[in-house]
Every structure is written in structure tokens, then in C-alpha cells.
Amino acid sequence: MVFGMLTRRSLLTSVAAAGAATFVTPSLALAAPPGQSTPDGWLARLAAHRADVSAVFSDGTGRRFGHLPDRSLTIASAIKAVHLLAYTTAVAQGRLDPAEQVRVGDWDARHPYVGDGPVGAGSHLNALTYLGIPCDEHGVAKDPERRVPLRNIAETMIFFSDNAAADYLRARLGDGALRAAAARGGWSRPDVRMFGGEVLLLLFPEYCPPPGSPAVVRRAAGDALSNRFACDPSFRAQVLPRAAEKPPSTEAITAWSATTGHGSAAQLFGLHHEIATSRDRAAVLAQQILGTPLAAKRPPGSKALLYKGGNLPGYLVLGFDVLWPDRRPGTSTIFLKNSTQQDLQHAPVLMRLCVDALYLPDTFAALERALGH
Numbered sequence: 001m002v003f004g005m006l007t008r009r010s011l012l013t014s015v016a017a018a019g020a021a022t023f024v025t026p027s028l029a030l031a032a033p034p035g036q037s038t039p040d041g042w043l044a045r046l047a048a049h050r051a052d053v054s055a056v057f058s059d060g061t062g063r064r065f066g067h068l069p070d071r072s073l074t075i076a077s078a079i080k081a082v083h084l085l086a087y088t089t090a091v092a093q094g095r096l097d098p099a100e101q102v103r104v105g106d107w108d109a110r111h112p113y114v115g116d117g118p119v120g121a122g123s124h125l126n127a128l129t130y131l132g133i134p135c136d137e138h139g140v141a142k143d144p145e146r147r148v149p150l151r152n153i154a155e156t157m158i159f160f161s162d163n164a165a166a167d168y169l170r171a172r173l174g175d176g177a178l179r180a181a182a183a184r185g186g187w188s189r190p191d192v193r194m195f196g197g198e199v200l201l202l203l204f205p206e207y208c209p210p211p212g213s214p215a216v217v218r219r220a221a222g223d224a225l226s227n228r229f230a231c232d233p234s235f236r237a238q239v240l241p242r243a244a245e246k247p248p249s250t251e252a253i254t255a256w257s258a259t260t261g262h263g264s265a266a267q268l269f270g271l272h273h274e275i276a277t278s279r280d281r282a283a284v285l286a287q288q289i290l291g292t293p294l295a296a297k298r299p300p301g302s303k304a305l306l307y308k309g310g311n312l313p314g315y316l317v318l319g320f321d322v323l324w325p326d327r328r329p330g331t332s333t334i335f336l337k338n339s340t341q342q343d344l345q346h347a348p349v350l351m352r353l354c355v356d357a358l359y360l361p362d363t364f365a366a367l368e369r370a371l372g373h
């Protein structure tokens with residue numbers, strides 16, 4: 001099972017499967033899958049399965065198209081752009097100090113040991129290792145009294161897509177702050193949930209609300225489990241035995257993936273475009289963090305390439321902005337459902353295609369044609 005991320009170490013060459021799978025599902029079969037190792041292969045893939053794609057592309061010069069932009073789909077870690085803008089807003093308003101020294105044990109309390117990658121290589125483990133904090137194979141700091149600047153938690157939420165960082169910030173900021181951040185881009189009431197809570201619902205299905213329950217009910221159940229894990233050592237002690245003794249089935253993982261947090265290509269586009277076009281301190285701080293991972297890959301002549309994506313079994317989500325010194329930014333968001341292991345393996349090619357479309361008119365037109373517009 002994976003929550004979408006690119007590790008800072010690998011993002012220049014490959015897409016990590018959001019902390020590569022802890023609970024692995026088999027690839028979904030495509031009818032005669034094209035070779036996605038090339039841009040033309042990806043264009044053929046998208047053209048052959050248009051119903052699986054939702055997207056919005058605007059290059060900042062007047063070219064724009066949307067494909068099923070308002071359809072609600074699993075959004076995975078791409079939602080963390082909301083958490084980031086909420087954090088940078090709090091910093092800009094003086095409500096949070098990025099230099100505040102945070103106890104690592106309080107950050108770890110939002111990491112339920114599993115669900116963010118294989119043992120020994122999860123996203124939280126990678127985040128701690130990047131910061132020079134020794135931890136065990138499950139990504140738990142050996143010294144919970146260590147301190148890190150709050151800014152590092154926000155940064156690793158983007159650089160490594162650390163779920164525990166997102167949950168820590170949500171707990172600190174509150175849902176009102178996240179809703180206000182999303183509203184800047186016209187996104188009303190984003191479907192923010194505790195990532196750790198969603199993992200715990202998968203491991204402990206007895207705490208899930210009945211099938212068909214409203215999303216708000218499921219969100220409350222997951223949030224309650226996340227808080228219980230953070231505060232109740234006796235419950236925390238049950239997690240690893242449950243993961244080992246009763247791992248979720250393929251069917252359970254597939255169903256779970258479809259019922260986690262949702263959003264649309266249009267909503268994510270609005271948020272990215274707001275961050276990219278605004279010049280207030282909160283937006284500029286968010287730009288700096290989103291622009292770090294792919295700084296070496298920004299298009300010629302551009303100021304920055306902003307990125308946050310995500311994936312879960314069967315879903316791949318990408319969001320990009322290209323900032324220019326002399327014109328409006330370009331923004332693209334794309335959601336792919338029924339994604340496969342082949343899609344993830346060749347996701348860097350799709351990423352390059354999406355970025356190229358924001359400054360190369362021929363690539364923009366090719367994507368537009370592939371999606372039937």
C-alpha cells in the first residue's frame with residue numbers, strides 16, 4: 001500500500017510509488033498496453049483510456065483545456081499542497097515559528113509504523129534519515145527527545161511525502177486552517193484526513209463505519225484512530241502484530257484505495273494556480289518548498305518548477321506549475337485511475353510530458369488531441 005511521494009534522492013530519475021508498496025496489489029491489466037517508456041507511448045496510453053483520465057492544463061499564454069475536470073477521484077498525497085499552504089500561511093501570519101524546535105517523538109506519534117513504504121525504506125524513515133536522526137527499521141526515532149525545526153517537518157512532507165508530517169501539521173493547525181488555505185484556490189471543504197488514520201482503518205476494519213457511510217463519517221473514524229495511536233500506548237502495541245498476522249487482502253486494499261480522500265483535477269488546479277500566481281509571503285514560501293525537489297529539471301528560462309503528486313493502488317495524481325520571469329505561470333493537474341505498475345514504472349515520462357506541455361505548444365496540442373479535445 002502506498003501514499004504518493006517522490007523521494008528527494010530518486011525524483012530526478014524515477015517516481016517512487018509513494019513509499020513503495022507495503023501492501024502490494026497485482027497490476028491491473030491493460031488491453032494491449034503501449035510502451036510508456038516514450039512520450040508517444042504515454043499519449044497512446046491516455047488516448048486509449050480517456051475515461052480513466054481527469055485533467056486541467058493551462059500554459060499561461062491562453063492555451064487551456066480540461067478533461068473530466070470536475071470528477072471526484074482518489075487524490076492521495078497530492079492533497080498535501082493544502083497542508084503546505086496552511087502551514088506557510090500560519091508562518092506568514094506569525095502563528096507558527098518555522099524555527100520552533102519540535103520533539104521528534106511528537107512527530108513519530110503520527111506514524112503508525114507501516115503503510116508508507118516497505119520496512120526499512122518508508123517515507124517517514126527516509127525523512128528522518130535525511131535529517132540525520134537515527135531510527136529503527138519502521139521509521140521510529142531511537143531518541144524521541146531529539147528536536148527538529150518545524151520547517152523541516154513541512155519540508156519533508158513535500159520532499160519525501162511524509163504522511164506523519166502532514167498529519168502532525170493538520171493536528172497543529174486544525175481543519176479550519178486547511179479549509180481556508182484551499183479556499184484561496186476556490187476549493188471548498190477539501191477532503192483532508194489523517195493519513196495514519198486511513199492506514200489504521202485498513203489494518204483494523206472493525207473500526208470502519210458501515211459501507212456506504214458518508215465520507216465525513218469515515219474521516220471521523222480514521223481521525224479517531226490516528227489520535228488513539230498518538231495517545232494510547234496499548235493500542236499502539238497492537239499495530240505491528242495486526243499488520244503481521246492479519247495483513248489486508250488484495251480486495252481490501254483495492255476497496256480501501258477507492259474510499260480514501262478525494263478531490264478533482266479542477267480543485268487541485270485551482271490550488272496550484274493560486275500558489276503559483278500569488279505574491280504574498282505565504283504563497284512565496286510555498287513556492288520555495290514545492291520548487292525544491294525538481295529544481296534541476298525546470299524548463300529553460302523558467303524561474304521554478306513546482307511539483308506535488310501522489311499515488312495509491314490504482315491511482316496516480318500529478319500537479320505542476322512552471323513559473324516564468326516575464327509571464328503568467330503554467331499549471332497542469334492530471335488524475336489517472338486504474339493505474340498500473342507499468343504506469344508507475346514509467347511515470348517520469350508522463351511527468352516530463354506534463355511539464356513540456358506547459359511551455360512547448362506542440363506537446364500541449366498532442367496531449368489535447370490524445371484526450372479528444
